[in-house]
Amino acid sequence: MSVTLHPLGILLALTFLTAMSFLFFWMFRVPPAAPLSVITARRSITRIHRILVPVVETVVAERAVELGCRLGEDQKAEIILASIVEVPMTLALSTPMPALEAQAKEALDMATFIVQQHNLPVRSRVLPQRSAAEGILRIANEEQVDAIILGLGEKRGRLPAEQFGRTVADVLRKATCEVIVAKAPIPV
Numbered sequence: 001m002s003v004t005l006h007p008l009g010i011l012l013a014l015t016f017l018t019a020m021s022f023l024f025f026w027m028f029r030v031p032p033a034a035p036l037s038v039i040t041a042r043r044s045i046t047r048i049h050r051i052l053v054p055v056v057e058t059v060v061a062e063r064a065v066e067l068g069c070r071l072g073e074d075q076k077a078e079i080i081l082a083s084i085v086e087v088p089m090t091l092a093l094s095t096p097m098p099a100l101e102a103q104a105k106e107a108l109d110m111a112t113f114i115v116q117q118h119n120l121p122v123r124s125r126v127l128p129q130r131s132a133a134e135g136i137l138r139i140a141n142e143e144q145v146d147a148i149i150l151g152l153g154e155k156r157g158r159l160p161a162e163q164f165g166r167t168v169a170d171v172l173r174k175a176t177c178e179v180i181v182a183k184a185p186i187p188v
């Protein structure tokens with residue numbers, strides 16, 4: 001019995017051998033190690049289980065709520081919505097302010113609806129306080145949040161350094177957790 005080698009058969013065998021070699025090389029190669037800073041950043045993002053989003057009745061706040069939901073979606077993070085009713089220094093903190101409290105409740109209802117669309121756990125709070133920053137920081141400490149997301153609207157005619165309001169600047173300076181500032185895009 002004699003075996004004859006056909007050139008087409010040899011070509012097919014070499015093609016198959018080459019393809020299998022590349023496949024095994026690709027399957028068994030070890031990927032390069034990720035830098036420690038990348039690993040640390042990824043771990044800190046996956047440890048976000050409670051997100052505080054201060055809410056006012058603006059589109060900017062609704063965008064901040066949406067960002068919070070998307071950030072916490074993978075971890076099924078709890079979204080804590082807060083509306084701070086700023087009470088003037090001339091009044092006691094316990095003074096009822098029905099108009100402002102009604103606005104706060106309306107803004108929280110809209111924000112709660114957004115969070116419910118993402119099937120995330122949500123709680124809301126209305127807190128009377130002397131300044132919005134104090135209220136935000138107080139709730140952040142009481143709730144032990146992992147991140148605060150602040151919505152920032154555009155203030156026309158101001159320099160970029162002046163864009164941050166007093167509230168945002170105070171929260172950035174004093175917060176003990178991660179703070180994310182979500183600036184709305186400038187309309188064209």
